[in-house]
Amino acid sequence: MRFKHTLRKYRHSFHLRVFLALVLVIVIFIPGTGYVGYLQALKVAEDQMEQYTIGTAEQISKRVTSFLAQHTYNVNLLASLFEKGLINSTDDRELLHYFHLFKQDHPEFVNIYFGDERGRFLMVPPQRPEVHKIFDPRVRPWYRGAVESRGTHWTDVYLFASTQNPGITVSAPIYAENRYLRGVCGIDIDLAAFSRFLQGIDIGNQGVAYIFENKTGHLIAHPWLAGLPGKSDRLGLLRACLADLKSQKLSFGRTSYGGEQFFTAFSPYSDKEWTVGITLSISDYLQKIQVIKKTTITLVVVAILLSSILSYLLAKTIISPLHRLRQGIERITRGDLEYRVAIKDPDIARDLARSFNKMALSLRKSLVELKSTYAELQEKQKLAAVGKMTAGIAHEIKNPLGIILGSTQVVLDRQRPWEMREKAASFIMAEVVRLDTTLKAFLAFAKPATPVFSEVDIIRLLEETLSATEERYLEEGYRFVRDFPESVPLFEADPSQLRQIFMNIFLNSFKAMPKGGTITIRVKAEKEPEQLNADKRFISIRNPFTVARDWLIVSIEDEGCGIPAEQLGKIMEPFVSFRDDGIGLGLSIISQLVKLHRGHLQVESTEGKGTTFYLFFPCILKG
């Protein structure tokens, strides 16, 4: 319950709404700006990645060309040395010595060899003897290729007979002066050595450089050669990249492998129908961007937190003048018209405070004027009432006094017969009684007794009032009909004054029905009764905001002659009576007593049918 109350309080809090509006703006704009920045950085990084991979692939192609050119140059040098007779090809030992020296100078050359047309073959380092015994160079691809091309020849990838390692060979034919083919010399490049060459190229931490043969799709160089057995499943990645880009006929693109994204760029190496590939993990490459992303997220969170705190303070700054104004309104409502709001806020808040203070000053002036006017009015009303009352009293006293004067003259006239003088004395007596009654009524109107409130059950009180009079009036032909609910709420009232009200209304009804009739009494309790106008629901003159919602309604209906419409508006006025025997104070007293009970009196009447008095008393209905 308390929580609900707190929740409702905060839900309607203007401070909270301003704060939430500011936070909402911050929550939308700060992450939005951060996200746009991140996307732009990502785009730049991806462009860089593309340029990096393509550029690196081209660079590696150039390095490979240079690496292979070294072999080509040296094999041609060897062939020239043979052709010029600087190496004696017929002397095995000399040739082998030379090859050893050559190998010492160029350790990167895996095998250096010479084969001739007779099937002789010499290689450094030497072949295994069991292989050498059956080896015929003339059937090998490097030999055939050189012979057929009559120049430098690069083989496709094949298995070396001596080591069973895959590799490629560059070979050159050696011709005699008469263009007779003397043999072919060759230099091997072991693919493992080729891979090691790739490992030696600095391509950064992220890239993986590799080469594959276009024709077969075989990976002929990759960087994952290790000295010890290890996992070779990473080759699957390179194969997946190869298959992906080949199927789409692209030279660069993305590949998804093992739940990770990779970027690959291919650069054709046209000399050998190879392709140089560079593959890199996008997430690895974009690691810096990821750091930026994390930083951005953290900064956004921190910014939101800080902005929220600032928003709270800002909202408080905006709201505090309003709070001060509210306090001012409350103080003024309580009647403290001297209260002023402190003017220290800028702009609108200061203007608002000034306006408020002006309003308070104006109110104070108005109230002073109002009080003065009211006092004047009261004085005038008092004088008017006094005049009216004086006129009424004069009217009411004048006649009896006239009768008393006339009768007194008769009583004092001894010449008059005794019976006449006795009758005149009785007239004096009657008029004195009448004067006494009139004066009592006047006193009751002029100075009504202060009600003594206690909790009253209206049904019970009505029953008590009726029981005292009902029997007597029944004989005179009057009947009381009760329309009471089972129970009605108790309300605060003075029982004796209530009885006076009811008796006066009953007496009015009796006078309206001289030959007897039915008086119907109804009691009910209602919330905001339609019958009672909204402006009449106010129960406090001092506090116009005090509105009673629950009302106890007592209606007393007679079947009398009714009141003409033109008289209906005047019946509450004092000393206004439309009957000969009335002094015109009965209904005025009732109205006054009802007002003392914070209630209202309404009269509805139809001429010839009857009159209904409605009495409204404020109460509290349960539920």
Add this chain to the structure above:
Amino acid sequence: MTDSAKRCSIAPKLHIPLLLLLLLFAACRPSTVEKESTESTYQFMDIDTFHIPILATPEKQLAYARSTFAESAEKVAALKAIKLMYPNDRQTSGMAAMELAFLQLGDDYRFAGEHQCTLAVKNYLAILDEYSDLPEVAAKVLWYLGWISCDLLDDRKTGMAYYQRIVDRYPEERLTFLPPAPWLTILFEDGKEPQAQYPKSALLWADLARLEIIRNTTDDKRAYHSFSALLQGTSKDRFGGLALKILVTRHGFTPESEQLVKNYLSSPTADEVLKKDLYLAMSIHRRNQEAGKPGQ
């Protein structure tokens, strides 16, 4: 307000900026890139001051020793380790022992001195003693003994004896080529892992021995006998052609060998290069015949 109360009220205010600064610091700190661990999980054995990793199988151990190093003391240590690591795998130990014996011949056996050859022979003989019950090892050892004797020590008689022992004792033993270590083999078919040891070759050690007998014997009959025996084996056009070429170049043409050459030349599956050699040999022989010179 007391000092402690003041401290209490100030402390939370200080904590918030500190917490924010810490958050900022944590966010801006570059994340450590996980480098691939180069530390292997291998266990090592110390041999001749070298740390030799212990691999999963003896075949891998042998491939590692053969492929990882050039001729060096470390290679020797790696080969020695095999027998110590896998004493029960005699075949691999025998192969490793043969590799060790081969290393006695130096970087290039063509320049091996007599001492080196003798040492190698000594080693091979010791291996032969130890692994005579393993045909894969014994046949290869005998062939290497024959090769060292004939080609490096020029002791054809002894060499021929070794070759003959192969023919006699291991007529069906096939050659085993030792491939490079699989993890150093870059080229292999998709989905097919390279093997540490190739399946045995179609060639027999006995045929290789016969080829050397043909090459080294001075006895033409023995050469022809060996050649006939070689041809009786599986169909080997290229190997048979090579043997025929050696036969006719070393032992000259006879009506029998001439017919053999003719048969070979007319064979559709014959090797073209050897055919050219045999044509050349035949034409020289005929020219010599016409010139009245003995056939060569």
